[in-house]
Amino acid sequence: MCAYAIGSNLAYIYLRGEFSEPGKELEKALADAYANGLLGTNLMGTGYSLDIRVHYGAGAYICGEESALLESLEGRIGQPRLKPPFPATNGLYNKPTVINNVETLANVPWIVLNGAAWYRQFGTEKSSGVKLFSVSGHVKNPGNYELPLGKYSIQDLLDMAGGSSTGRPIRAVLPAGSSSPIIPAVNFGAKLDYESMAGIGSVLGSCSFIFMDDSVDMVWAARKMIRFFKHESCGKCTPCREGTYWALKLYNKLLSGEGTLADIDMIGEVNKQIIGKCFCPLGEFATSSMTFTLKHFKQDYIDFIEKKKGGTPEYKAELARDTHGHHAQAAH
């Protein structure tokens, strides 16, 4: 419908390369659609034709950014484009292009079938409709949960997922993966809608909720996240490329047991140095893990130094894996 509306005869589904299994299902669904005359030429006698192609990315987080996605789709290195111009005027192959998340499109058939009023009965005034919540971490029943916005709280979601899988109390949750401000359990009463999440200083974002029990050390968790962003930084702009590299070095120092209290301040400084200067949101997202673990769990950092939590065989093994293992280059 979107392609029809803008007069396009070609649509791409960009799928992260690692998702080959879902990709097979997707390709099968598209084959079915072609077989039933829902894709191809002269659809249902209307004279309108549409092809949909599945494109597998090379596995880069940054290619979720729409203009980096376009670069990747055109066969180039996945780096965001300068905007303006925006994809709506100069998109794929410099042609006007509409880019939508698949979750957005998944809502469309139901709205068309049942009407906007029907859709708006779900959710709140400002956050209408339903949303998919992908729950993982220390929960008994990880999986996808489709809920109306604003009706349930974070605690409700945790309960729906069966609560803690370890029996230990849940300590915090990342509501939208590692790019989102971490939420301490004290705020689990917040409702799952955009405005309530903003009210507790976090976001709803992709709704990929990662629950963590109280065995999770936030220094370790933050390092894990920074390592991810350092690995996924496209390298285009200086603050993200160099800042994530430097920050990881500092976290590695903490984990290796050689950290000092000054290193904690340095993490804060490097973090501040990245914020507000990046080319695209990825660099800014990368700072969330530092900003909000320092904000809500500063004591974990202090304890890490004062109680000499670093340098354990587990941490050393983890650092060695990064240095010599699969991600050796990335963690160099």
Added chain:
Amino acid sequence: MADLINLTIDGVPVGVPKGTLIVDAAKRIGNDIPVFCYHPKLKPVGMCRMCLVEIGTPKVDPATKQIVKDDKGNVVIAWQPKLNTGCTTPVSEGMAVRTKTPVVIEAREDVLEFLLTSHPLDCPICDKGGECPLQNLTLAHGPGVSRFDYADKQHNDKHVPLGELIFLDRERCIQCSRCVRFQDEIADDHVLQFHDRGRGMEIVTFSDPGFDSYFGGNTTDICPVGALTTADFRFKARPWELKSTPSVCGHCAVGCNTSLNTRTNTSTGTLDIKRVMPRQNEQVNEIWLCDKGRFVHHYTRAAERITRPLIRKDGKLQEATWESALQLISDKLNTVPGLRVAGVIGDRVANEDAWLFKRFLTEIVKTPYVAASPALPAAYADIARASGLGVDADFKQLGKGDVIVVVNGDLEEQAPVWFLRLRQAVVDRGAKLIVAHHRSTKMHRYAHVIARYQPGLAAQWVASNPAELQGLKDARNVVMVFGDDTLGPPNARALASGLAAVLREAGQAGKSNSGLLPLYPHGNTQGVYDVVGAGERAQTADVAWLVGVGDAADAPKAGFTIVSELLMTDLAKSADVVLPALSAAERDGTLTSGDRRVQRFYAALPALGEAKPDWWAAQEIAKRMGANWSFPDAAAVFADMAAHVGPYAGLSYAGLAKIEAQWPPVGRDDLYYGGTVYDNMGGVGARTSPGEGPSDAVAPAEPTMEALTRPQPALYRSGELTRLSDVIGKRLV
């Protein structure tokens, strides 16, 4: 101008054309916003984040749509919540920019500290040290100390050859992509790219041979760090030890302005050329230079140079004094009555040489046989001049509404920097391109219209009134580039006259930015022709004097042959007297480019051995034959030439040395390039007027086998001075 956009930068008002970027607007009022990835010759990317500034626009009341003013009537500025890049943001009316506030200063320190976390601190051994933007901007804007633990530094490969001409130091690279963008946007040789991502991101080449481009050397100039260096210059000298002498490249018709960087070799006491750099002249080469112009200078100190006069004795050429050689020649010319003397002047020599030789031969020797070499361009140089571009022609003005026609020419091979500039007129500014050739050239990539004909039939194609050349009446300007590939003299002349006729019929003749642009083989083809004219070519002679003649076919069969040369060419080896000439690096002089710009070059090196300028030898023999000549230097010879050769009337060495401010500024203390050698200290030259010329139609002739089987033009054609380059050897064809 009505379409000026007015803004304030740190409270200073400035008016700039619509579309100007903040960094360029700031430059207009002397405010150097620091940049690394931005370069005024490249499209902005906003990668390095060094140019972050505070940007605000007039606050607009959402209800009334009126600009909000405070109690005092001043416009209230709505400042953007975040810093933004001045290199990607175009100005807008009423915009306010702050470049010196604490938050901006802190951002610059932050970004610089980040850049330096990965950069090795090897400035003391880095070729860029002393003219390095990163070094300069660190001093100007960087934090005093780095808090980064040195042990955490990432170490990458150094001395990575991107081909045999350019080397990459991956530690020094700051990922600004200027080199990648130059190759993509300006050279259109897509041979560089980023590989990997994040801190692992590095420049790679994927061509074979590596970095396969005629323009790669330019990337080492625009690299803001010492990541890219040339095989020619790396490890040879520190920039501050170099003396810079303005020169002009003589290897093709473009006449690129260059700087010869020299340094004394402390062990031998000799002065050596360490590198050739482009010298900014926005009318000629902007800041670019092809790799031939950059890397071919080694012939100036080649072992094959002739350093003393040679006289044939007992069948062998033997070293002699100037005195004995000059006496022998003047005796030869003076004593035999009715002697048939022929002079041939090659198109590599300076105007001064051509002029004094011509004057010597016609006035003193009184021979009608004076001709230019090679003979081919002499067949059409009068038409090329008379129907050439106007005095005020400017490649930068070519764009939408203009038509560029390339007939029988291979711009990239024959005039590489014209290729860059005319390509941009088409690709970036919307000029229409018509290409006609018997084979494909790189220019075909951008052509809107392509015509083909059989080899050797270019003039016949133009004479056939082809459809591709219709409708030129409607064009704003028409530039017609043409070459003589596969054509003999009659057909080359027929092609030039045919194209000139098309220009006249389309009403384009006489317009400043319309005209013919000939792809001459060398840097002074036009100048030598201006002096010699059609001339008269002798097949045989009693005495022949060949001055810088490259092609043995241009030499008359003679009983006694004098050769003035740089190198022991085949002609020199068979001569009776050989006079050692000076290269352009060792003397003053002028060259006239294919678009008739007269430009000065200056002595950068002392004479090699006893070599002398050719004009000096002509004067010395003229004196011995009774002439009352006393030209003390090249300037005096040029003044004499200007008084006698029509198009040069009014020109003087002082006038040609005039310096004009270049925009955009990319030299001196400017921070796009940290050095001074771009700086045009030698003068921008002057274009001579086309003057009057023939307009008679020349009928095309049958193609000849000689012309059809000539090697096709190539930039690195062996057998010329290129052969003597220390670095370009592998690319010879």
